[in-house]
Amino acid sequence: MDRGRLFVLSGPSGVGKSTVLTQVRELLPGLWYSVSATTRAMRPGEVDGVNYHFVSQDRFAELIATGRLLEHAFFAGNWYGTPRDPVEDRLAAGEDVLLEIEVQGARQVRAAPGLGPQAVLIFLAPPSVDELNRRLVGRGTEDPETIAARLAAARDELAAEPEFDHTVVNTNVRSAAEGLVQLMTGSRPGSRVP
Template sequence: MSDATIHHKAQRGRLFVLSGPSGVGKSTVLGLVRAQLPALHYSISATTRQPRAGERDGVHYHFVDTDTFACLVQAGEMLEHAQFAGNFYGTPRTEVESRLDAGQDVLLEIEVQGARQVRASGGVGSEAILLFLAPPSFEELARRLTGRGTEDVATRTARLDAARAELAAEPEFDHTVVNTDVAVATSALVDLMSQ
């Protein structure tokens, strides 16, 4: 084992937090980022929302009921948690911290509220690198959400209202990547996480 390898293992991993409004293309871009950065650990969030078609427990999310989620929050087992569009989302703390301690970089894909909580949490969160994935325009974001067809009108309206507030939070982030083109956005995120 070389000295460089020993040094790398002793070094703490970096925590990246990616946020952006619903419909901006986070899942698509992150799938490509993960393919290009296979050593990056992608943290799976817990949620109380129902799975969408094709989603699997433990792969896309940890799907839990509201009581279980509340118990996890009460026990301090969530690095962050938020309510969004009537459902709860959160990041299990233990896995993130153990990966960082082992020297592995970790990526969280969470909402703006959660990114704020991570940054304010101190400890692991105080060193987090916050990345914001933005749409080219609000109109384009609305078109993407409408075209997705996975939500009813009330949920879509709530997501658009939340998106306006999330877009206003962009200055709180360390870096912004505009998703005009998936390949270009992916390349920009890979570059940021490879520095």
């Protein structure tokens, strides 16, 4: 049995990763999506185990200490990370896996022994910096301090685009999702999908 492929979707905060991912999952129902763990509070409408695994600070620290996270990052006062075991199990079973993580986490996956070198890193880019700023402010889910932190981080994250194997520009959610599906079902390194 062939081993599954690991895809990593990343990009700046507010670029629409979660929204595009919802469309990708409709287009590729067989693709296994890894649910991240976080210490942040659940937002209205979110479901534990679907949007995130919501865990305590102590539980998250235990996952780090025991090496059970493929990647992890501290951002805007909370921890985020990808549980390692389910990812490795699915890949070993021949299933493709998609991670939706921040740029810092994508770098950790790329450096992970055994997994990183084979991972396909995809950068989801905004059509412009102004549009990204509008999306971040327009969410209405975060306080001004968190928005300011996300805007500052987004500028740094945009500079990381050349570190990725592919770029998809999120001008339109449906076309971005179709571009991702195209990359995951057969692609060449270095392509840029509008």
